[in-house]
Amino acid sequence: MHIARIIEYFPPHIGGMEGHGLTLSFEQNKLGHTVEVFNGYGYKEWEDSKYFHINQAPLQFLPLYGKIRRFWFNLWAYFAVKKNHKKIPYNVIHLHGDFVEAYFGGKLFKKLGIPAVLTIHAGLNKRLLKPKNAKYFKNISKIICVSQEISNDLKSIGVPEKKLAVISSGINLIEFKNLDENKIADLRNQYSKPIIISIGVLRPAKGFKYLIDAFKIVKEKFNGATLIIIGDGPDRAELEKQVENISGIHFWGRQDHNRVIEYLKAADVFVLASIYNEGDREGTSVSIMEAMAAGLPIIATNVGGTPYLVKNDVNGFIVNQSNTVELADALVKIMNNEELRSKMSKKNLEDIKQKDWPIIARQIEEIYTGNLTIIA
Numbered sequence: 225m226h227i228a229r230i231i232e233y234f235p236p237h238i239g240g241m242e243g244h245g246l247t248l249s250f251e252q253n254k255l256g257h258t259v260e261v262f263n264g265y266g267y268k269e270w271e272d273s274k275y276f277h278i279n280q281a282p283l284q285f286l287p288l289y290g291k292i293r294r295f296w297f298n299l300w301a302y303f304a305v306k307k308n309h310k311k312i313p314y315n316v317i318h319l320h321g322d323f324v325e326a327y328f329g330g331k332l333f334k335k336l337g338i339p340a341v342l343t344i345h346a347g348l349n350k351r352l353l354k355p356k357n358a359k360y361f362k363n364i365s366k367i368i369c370v371s372q373e374i375s376n377d378l379k380s381i382g383v384p385e386k387k388l389a390v391i392s393s394g395i396n397l398i399e400f401k402n403l404d405e406n407k408i409a410d411l412r413n414q415y416s417k418p419i420i421i422s423i424g425v426l427r428p429a430k431g432f433k434y435l436i437d438a439f440k441i442v443k444e445k446f447n448g449a450t451l452i453i454i455g456d457g458p459d460r461a462e463l464e465k466q467v468e469n470i471s472g473i474h475f476w477g478r479q480d481h482n483r484v485i486e487y488l489k490a491a492d493v494f495v496l497a498s499i500y501n502e503g504d505r506e507g508t509s510v511s512i513m514e515a516m517a518a519g520l521p522i523i524a525t526n527v528g529g530t531p532y533l534v535k536n537d538v539n540g541f542i543v544n545q546s547n548t549v550e551l552a553d554a555l556v557k558i559m560n561n562e563e564l565r566s567k568m569s570k571k572n573l574e575d576i577k578q579k580d581w582p583i584i585a586r587q588i589e590e591i592y593t594g595n596l597t598i599i600a
Contacts (some may be wrong), residue, residue, distance in 0.1 A: 251585035255299030264297035279306025330363030394584035426457030431497035
């Protein structure tokens, strides 16, 4: 099968969608498919072209994340895919985005007559969730939603349920095997216990300021507690100012992925304190899935696709967003109960097996090979 992947941002640009697109392209190559990537920003080429070919949009000087850049990228991708289809026809067009990408994907279907699949990675803008906007998805053959919340939102505006599939992103479980346990032990010994870890871009939607406030409460009962924050972003200076008088908090910025896994394995509990933020909403968190693979109990907020991964009092705790007291109480409860931590750890190690990328790639392949008819 020859696949055209249209994705505005691609590694080394950091984000859940970017990592999803890269890994899925690798996995589809392993399954015997050929993949051609059309991106707006990221790698211009891959070091080993046997995996997949990359086409990058021109006009790289346009500001990132702007509406003009997004429209330009999708317009360019429309004509680039149409042109390349004449050389080696595609079997499926796989777009990553939401309303804008659905519009252009539908245009490609009508022009080329081949199925268009759309993956929606993050929550949809509530202001656009109106019945009149369901028309944007009319000519998309299948919509892959990374969380049940996204699927429910689309159904609420009249998108037919049979057009929707809920398939989250995945992680590579092989990366969590055969690790250097001595190296992890040495890392763990550098910090006082218990060790709390959180990973994400330092921006408002990730709720780090609420996590820091909760940690202040935790310190009253666990004076030796450590909070490790991995990630960078526009809020870093403000957050570092917030913690000036709090001991035990470490900002380690961006880290190599192998190092992130080592930190996860060295920690005691993982926290994701995301909040609802219009235009920047949580999908199904890769960092939560990686924490599960590391055997950590999870504390997270009831935002986006998180309840799809975390079941309250089973493999972690779900707390209300922006509620520092609930967050602190959950942390204290886990830290005080070794039996509970062990139970949650075992449950996460078992549940995460279904999120291994080879399994996710097979599920997406089944979407491609199914009856991709257009549903009006």
